[in-house]
Amino acid sequence: MAVVSMMRFAGNPDELNAKMKQHIAPVSEELAEKHGGAINIVARDGDDGLLVINVWETEEGRHAMAEEPAVQDALRAAGFPAPAFTGYEILELRVTDRANALRTT
Numbered sequence: 001m002a003v004v005s006m007m008r009f010a011g012n013p014d015e016l017n018a019k020m021k022q023h024i025a026p027v028s029e030e031l032a033e034k035h036g037g038a039i040n041i042v043a044r045d046g047d048d049g050l051l052v053i054n055v056w057e058t059e060e061g062r063h064a065m066a067e068e069p070a071v072q073d074a075l076r077a078a079g080f081p082a083p084a085f086t087g088y089e090i091l092e093l094r095v096t097d098r099a100n101a102l103r104t105t
Contacts, residue, residue, distance in 0.1 A: 002038075006053050007085040009052070012048075019078040027074040031065060036061035037061070040054050059089075
């Protein structure tokens with residue numbers, strides 16, 4: 001069953017996003033497919049944080065990704081705390097053709 005996970009990180013969103021791009025994104029991009037990662041969204045959470053939303057093929061995959069030593073090392077290198085995330089079973093997922101036009105990377 002597909003799941004969506006949501007994580008919030010407190011701090012300056014621009015600084016957090018820069019650290020995420022430098023340290024976490026390269027590792028995540030390398031390992032996400034192995035664990036069933038399908039979608040990653042990084043959003044500004046007001047003026048004081050980031051909201052990270054990921055879609056995974058399975059609950060097990062999202063947990064396996066979080067337990068990867070390289071992911072833990074990247075989080076530490078970026079100065080991020082271990083993520084506290086919440087997962088939800090996806091009942092329906094609709095993606096329009098327009099979604100690809102919104103991609104930033």
